[in-house]
Amino acid sequence: MKFRQSNLFWPLMALLGILLFNLILTPGFFHVEMRDGRLFGSLIDIVNRAAPVMILSLGMTLVIATGGVDLSVGAVMAIAGAVAGCLIARPEGCILNALNVHGSIPAIIAVALFVALICGIFNGFLVSFLEIQPIVATLLLMVAGRGVAQLLTDGQIVTFNDPKFAALGSGSTFAIPNPIWLFVIAAILIGLLARKSAYGLFVEAVGNNPVASRYSGINAKNVKLTVYVICAVLAGLAGLIPTADIKGADANNVGLYLELDAILAVAIGGTSLAGGRFSIAGSILGAILMQSLTTTILTRGVSAEITLILKAAVVVIVALFQAPEFRARFARRRAA
């Protein structure tokens, strides 16, 4: 297949366009330097900031490939962040105080991810066993989940001072910021699951034709259940990053609207919202594309209001070129 027809082509072109724009107009955009044993520069910054959405988009890709959608990832981020924050700070009157992990970072992460996993089972159960429309089923947790997070933190920002946990969000390892490492580990795990096991094939089969998949012997219910579980665990992981970064669990704002960014990243990456074929690389590219756009606009000193509109414009253009209908028309016109 020609690369031009690949789903990665147009997002990549858009990304290159943005980079080219910066190369010409933004001095020092490509400058990367080593300071205190950590790399600094706009490029590193873009990837670092995109990490939470990239992690979300990994799970969202699988969910969308089954023909579903998960609106609750932002809320699950908030829940995981709240759990981690409460376990560290142990604010008075918090029900999580019953569980004392004595400040062990692995245990805190494990508990936070476990709570996220339960959220995923809840979503997956509603979708695959009760057969509730995914958009409705996950809307429940999107609304209620943030409430749960706020209950845990009692509506406050639970701040803590644990340099080891904070390092998850702001520290670095081998000169690369830790959020990027978290993303890389998650991406490798999901990549292996999707392409080295048969799981990816089953996800595509179920998304493409659930009835035929069932008749072929695929346990479609389990496939659907697990995509929501995987998606929620990844959301939990993504939720730890901003929490660690600001050294506080902010149930009101952590992950707010990020479900939409994740869905957009998947759509830009060429995975059809109707389900079926998916591209994890495309989704990652989509997330990076949007963050580069945001960073570019901000460094150009454009006001934040216009940022959103410009972002929408680029998304529309890329999405158009991803649509087979539009491409066919475009190709015909060029041929004529």
Added chain:
Amino acid sequence: MAELLQLRNIQKSFPGVKALDGVSFTVRAGEVHALMGENGAGKSTLIKVMTGVHTLDSGEILLEGKPIQIKSPQDAVSQGISTVYQEVNLVPNLSLAENICLGRESAGFTGIKWKEVKERAERAMARLGLNVDVRRPLGSFSIAIQQMAAIARALDVDAKVLVLDEPTSSLDRDEVKQLFEAITKLKNEGMGIVFVTHFLDQVYAVSDHITVLRNGNNVGDAPIDQLPRLELVSMMIGRDASALESERVAKDPIQSTSFIETQDMGHSGSVEGVNFTIGSGEVLGLAGLLGSGRTETVRLLYGIDSANHGELKIDGRSASGHKTSKAIASGFGLCPEDRKLEGILPDLSVRENLTIVLQARQGWFRKLSRSKQDEIVQVFIDSLRIKTASPETPIKNLSGGNQQKVILARWLAANPRLLLLDEPTRGIDVGAKFEISALIEKLRKEGMAFVFVSSELEEVVRSCTKIAVMRDRKMVGMLTGEEASEEKVMSMIAGGEA
């Protein structure tokens, strides 16, 4: 007779396939011209070139002697070439009259002139010899009448050439007769009619002239009385037809221990009183009309629906709470009736479609290696002669018959004990039908068991070792040995004797 529509030396390629390689086709005024060929012969492509769906690569089209270009389906209609497709593409909850005039209603200053619309519709239906209430919703009419409405729609725009693409595949015998009367009427008015079908009987009943395509080439073009049936079939499949008339399977009782037994199995409202046994090396045919409970029986066996009375025994054990996963675990497989909705994974490749059953059995973590997959796929592409540009082509790009072969292959690769075949030959050309029959017979001898459902009685009688006859959602009898003849089955279906 005057040449109405001429296609000369038409070339059309798709990525990886040369669909039409210099095909010529001429429709004369006042004739019914049958276009015949196997799946993938280029019939559909030729029709789509004629009707403006595809643009041609080279060649020319002449309408009444003048060269024309057809830019789009709308353009084809406005130049006088109308098409009626297999599935009725109309709006069931609008009235018959509205459907006939849809998009070109007689409109005046004050809106649509309903009276005129109604008169136009009545006139068009009358030309087909039908007198019906055109104000009733289209959906309330039989499929045959709906099909006629689609034809009437073509008449309403003064079509010179009418293309009928498999118009009879969902009609019963009387409805076909009704349709043919209408076709003959139009023919006598001087219209040129292109008729595409898989049913040989119908070709000989109504056509004047036959054009045969194979692999994108003309292989035959003759008046009907100069092309006998056997010759037509051998032209279509490119082989000597007499060699294909495989012998009937012996109807002697097969000596094998049955592993499936049903006792009065049924599901309220769908099928009742099903009694049979199936053992290895047996092919159980389910004969009956559409809606007689054949598909419903298959669904019970495969655990899609669960029997709520009677009993299903597998290996002597009562299979209560039978469901699809258990059926598959017991070694059952299903080629479903509706290939598009229940069979293919349209966007996935031929390779993925073909290995999905094996992979599902292996589970998530034991992925079949790519080389193993390629090996399996190549074996079946060769042995079933699946026609595909490559194993990586999405299955939706294959012709219907080739899709069916892939679905069959997906199960054969997993070597099931019992394969349920629900209309495996529907919409498949003659050659592929014989191939599938021969394949069933070969696997049967090797010990595989089959349940075979088909609307074509001749096929059921030819391939099955015993036949369960269904009527009105009930099993009404079991025929074996010499009893299992077409006449006997037919009289039981008709309700003559039990």
